[in-house]
Amino acid sequence: MSVRVVARIRPLLKQELEKDTIVEAAPSATEPLATPSIVRIPNPKNEAEAFSFQFNSVYDQQATQQQVFDDEIAPTVKHLFKGFDVTIFAYGVTGTGKTHTMRGGKLLAERGVIPRLLSSIYRRSRKIEKDTEGNTNIDVSMSYYEIYNDRVFDLFEGPEKRTPAGLPIRDNNGKTVVVGLTERPCTSLKDFETLYDQANVNRSTSATKLNAHSSRSHAVLCVKVTQVTGNEVRVSTASAIDLAGSEDNRRTDNGKERMVESASINKSLFVLAQCVEAISKKQNRIPYRESKMTRILSLGQNNGLTVMILNLAPVRSYHLDTLSSLNFANRTKKIEVNEVENRPFFRTAPKAESKSGTTQIPLANRQPLRPKALSHNVVPSKEQPDKVEKPVKAFSVYSDKPKPTIARPGHLSGQGHPRMAEAQKRTSSEAVPTINRPAKVLKPSIAKSEAAMSQKSIEELIEKKVAEKLAEQALSMKLPPGTTEQTISPDVQARLIALERRVVDQESARAEGLRYLLMAKQHTVRGEDVSALCMYRLALPHFPDNAKLAQKMLKLQEKIARKEEERRPKSSGGVPISEGAAEDLRTRKYRSQEDDEEYQDEGHEEEENDEDVFDQRTAKPRRPVIRRNLSVFRDDAAPAAQHHAESDSEDELAHSLMHTGPDQTPRSKHILRIINSKDVAQIRLLKGVGAKKAEMIVNALCEMDDEVRHVGELGRLKGVGVKGVERMREGLVGVVA
Numbered sequence: 232m233s234v235r236v237v238a239r240i241r242p243l244l245k246q247e248l249e250k251d252t253i254v255e256a257a258p259s260a261t262e263p264l265a266t267p268s269i270v271r272i273p274n275p276k277n278e279a280e281a282f283s284f285q286f287n288s289v290y291d292q293q294a295t296q297q298q299v300f301d302d303e304i305a306p307t308v309k310h311l312f313k314g315f316d317v318t319i320f321a322y323g324v325t326g327t328g329k330t331h332t333m334r335g336g337k338l339l340a341e342r343g344v345i346p347r348l349l350s351s352i353y354r355r356s357r358k359i360e361k362d363t364e365g366n367t368n369i370d371v372s373m374s375y376y377e378i379y380n381d382r383v384f385d386l387f388e389g390p391e392k393r394t395p396a397g398l399p400i401r402d403n404n405g406k407t408v409v410v411g412l413t414e415r416p417c418t419s420l421k422d423f424e425t426l427y428d429q430a431n432v433n434r435s436t437s438a439t440k441l442n443a444h445s446s447r448s449h450a451v452l453c454v455k456v457t458q459v460t461g462n463e464v465r466v467s468t469a470s471a472i473d474l475a476g477s478e479d480n481r482r483t484d485n486g487k488e489r490m491v492e493s494a495s496i497n498k499s500l501f502v503l504a505q506c507v508e509a510i511s512k513k514q515n516r517i518p519y520r521e522s523k524m525t526r527i528l529s530l531g532q533n534n535g536l537t538v539m540i541l542n543l544a545p546v547r548s549y550h551l552d553t554l555s556s557l558n559f560a561n562r563t564k565k566i567e568v569n570e571v572e573n574r575p576f577f578r579t580a581p582k583a584e585s586k587s588g589t590t591q592i593p594l595a596n597r598q599p600l601r602p603k604a605l606s607h608n609v610v611p612s613k614e615q616p617d618k619v620e621k622p623v624k625a626f627s628v629y630s631d632k633p634k635p636t637i638a639r640p641g642h643l644s645g646q647g648h649p650r651m652a653e654a655q656k657r658t659s660s661e662a663v664p665t666i667n668r669p670a671k672v673l674k675p676s677i678a679k680s681e682a683a684m685s686q687k688s689i690e691e692l693i694e695k696k697v698a699e700k701l702a703e704q705a706l707s708m709k710l711p712p713g714t715t716e717q718t719i720s721p722d723v724q725a726r727l728i729a730l731e732r733r734v735v736d737q738e739s740a741r742a743e744g745l746r747y748l749l750m751a752k753q754h755t756v757r758g759e760d761v762s763a764l765c766m767y768r769l770a771l772p773h774f775p776d777n778a779k780l781a782q783k784m785l786k787l788q789e790k791i792a793r794k795e796e797e798r799r800p801k802s803s804g805g806v807p808i809s810e811g812a813a814e815d816l817r818t819r820k821y822r823s824q825e826d827d828e829e830y831q832d833e834g835h836e837e838e839e840n841d842e843d844v845f846d847q848r849t850a851k852p853r854r855p856v857i858r859r860n861l862s863v864f865r866d867d868a869a870p871a872a873q874h875h876a877e878s879d880s881e882d883e884l885a886h887s888l889m890h891t892g893p894d895q896t897p898r899s900k901h902i903l904r905i906i907n908s909k910d911v912a913q914i915r916l917l918k919g920v921g922a923k924k925a926e927m928i929v930n931a932l933c934e935m936d937d938e939v940r941h942v943g944e945l946g947r948l949k950g951v952g953v954k955g956v957e958r959m960r961e962g963l964v965g966v967v968a
């Protein structure tokens with residue numbers, strides 16, 4: 232089944248004017264009386280022309296919270312109870328109504344998708360429990376976390392309990408899991424509301440110019456529904472994700488902190504767009520791993536039902552952003568998701584288990600996308616003997632170890648439904664599966680699996696505690712013996728630190744600029760000139776004096792103008808997307824089906840090279856980055872040679888920018904020498920770096936397969952951070968001039 236994409240146009244806000252409305256919902260031409268399924272928006276370059284985007288449904292400014300929920304989300308609840316996972320996420324530019332749609336307001340009519348979903352889950356639970364005369368017991372629990380600046384934080388924990396690095400995420404048999412996340416039982420809607428409201432206080436929000444309550448993080452709520460009937464346990468998860476909105480920082484007036492958040496938000500959304508693009512082109516490599524959000528969202532890889540709500544602002548000031556979002560959604564709707572029901576498992580091993588051989592199922596990794604098929608991954612049971620015959624499916628079956636806290640003696644002994652009211656909070660004793668709730672494997676025996684589980688949980692706990700201790704230790708670390716900090720006057724030392732801090736800041740800013748530059752480059756190689764120009768513009772403030780960059784932008788502007796000129800005589804009127812004339816809008820990834828097919832003709836073996844264009848970890852371009860078959864990415868039919876020439880000049884530009892950075896100070900050089908030695912024994916002697924962190928750094932370097940060239944890069948290494956670099960420097964005060 233494809234991802235269901237629905238668009239919602241928010242009403243005008245107080246400061247917005249009716250006359251600026253440019254986005255409208257319309258019914259499809261073939262069914263003029265049906266509910267709207269088209270978003271219409273003018274071409275920014277020629278207002279007489281309109282672009283149309285078709286989605287599963289479109290909600291106009293008047294649509295109520297109830298309508299959106301009833302039409303789009305309520306129907307998924309019964310699937311949830313049948314064992315399918317459900318993922319709902321809101322996507323859109325900042326200030327378009329994602330949080331309003333997902334969370335909503337406090338008034339009954341204003342409640343968003345999430346509280347309504349929970350209300351519906353509880354209602355259904357009660358009905359099932361009643362209909363089965365108490366034979367089926369249903370537990371609801373939830374975990375809630377945010378991804379802020381590419382770090383994961385448990386929203387059930389107050390900010391004071393956060394470690395700087397956040398919670399680690401791991402691949403557990405092909406599933407992305409957050410380690411050490413709290414999972415709380417919530418037995419009623421009231422429970423849920425209390426927990427949810429408390430947790431939302433911990434969410435990172437702040438006022439920006441574009442939204443007074445802007446979410447600065449992606450928030451992921453996972454609601455786990457556990458249905459127990461006798462020995463059979465079925466677990467499914469509903470995940471509701473309120474993504475942070477992309478923002479154009481030319482409009483935000485963001486200060487430094489907001490800019491850092493914004494860069495992180497934009498980067499993760501950019502990676503998400505790349506993933507969607509890669510999926511739609513059926514590339515072998517989907518760059519999920521380049522951001523935590525995409526790793527966790529695993530769009531197109533999670534089995535079950537996925538609904539994307541595309542939030543749109545109706546007004547002109549969002550014009551280009553809206554087009555960009557529409558284009559993204561247009562691609563997302565083509566993603567196929569496997570509908571795989573989570574298989575129930577048994578508290579005791581049923582006889583059928585060994586016969587069917589299901590315990591032999593290998594732990595599956597992430598599934599490649601495949602033609603849609605409603606696959607029921609069903610446990611053989613006496614009631615369904617026909618299904619025993621089915622060949623074992625190799626999809627998404629993994630051992631989801633039972634948590635000791637789930638073991639409810641009452642259930643086992645048939646003594647009703649002890650809801651663990653006493654357990655106000657239960658810390659997940661293992662890696663908590665995120666939104667990707669996989670099917671379960673039959674457990675050979677409870678005793679055995681519980682023993683294994685507790686061992687695993689102990690390890691996880693120890694790991695978490697050790698990480699926390701190390702972080703604390705690092706923060707309170709004394710200067711290593713032999714350093715002579717005291718011999719330097721505090722004034723000089725302060726100046727040195729301030730100077731070096733400036734160097735780090737400059738380097739971070741430069742890395743940000745490079746990131747935009749390299750995004751521009753990616754757009755250029757695909758022939759997406761307007762997007763490339765936007766990226767160059769974003770890069771410009773970071774390299775204000777770079778003549779090459781200015782020249783590059785000028786050339787690109789001229790090229791776009793030339794193309795625009797050539798297109799002028801084209802006819803106007805409502806133009807469907809596939810026939811849209813404006814090249815720059817096509818390059819904003821308006822692709823018709825034919826375009827997509829064309830993309831798939833070639834270029835598969837080289838997809839890995841996408842990563843080469845821009846190494847996210849180091850913000851460092853690698854050469855050579857231009858693929859043989861880049862021509863397939865282009866919208867126009869420019870000769871390949873010209874394209875290569877352009878790309879080469881891009882490379883030159885990147886390199887010229889890379890090498891015009893601030894000079895390294897002696898201490899920076901010294902630190903880099905030690906770091907690049909990849910010698911744990913040496914690295915661990917740096918201030919703030921213990922044995923474990925030294926190993927992490929060496930591992931990161933080995934993973935990069937490269938050197939760290941400046942301290943900005945070092946700060947971005949896993950487990951280091953800007954503060955880490957500062958501490959290393961402090962440790963060398965007086966040791967190195």
Ligand SMILES: Nc1ncnc2c1ncn2[C@@H]1O[C@H](COP(=O)(O)OP(=O)(O)OP(=O)(O)O)[C@@H](O)[C@H]1O
Nearest residue numbers: 241242325326327328329330331442445446475476
């Ligand atoms: N359907 C709607 N009806 C009424 N008001 C709405 C609607 N959608 C959005 N709004 C209002 O628009 C403003 C922005 O909405 P919201 O904060 O939900 O945006 P957002 O997309 O979550 O932004 P960000 O990404 O910055 O967090 C809020 O004041 C919200 O109340």
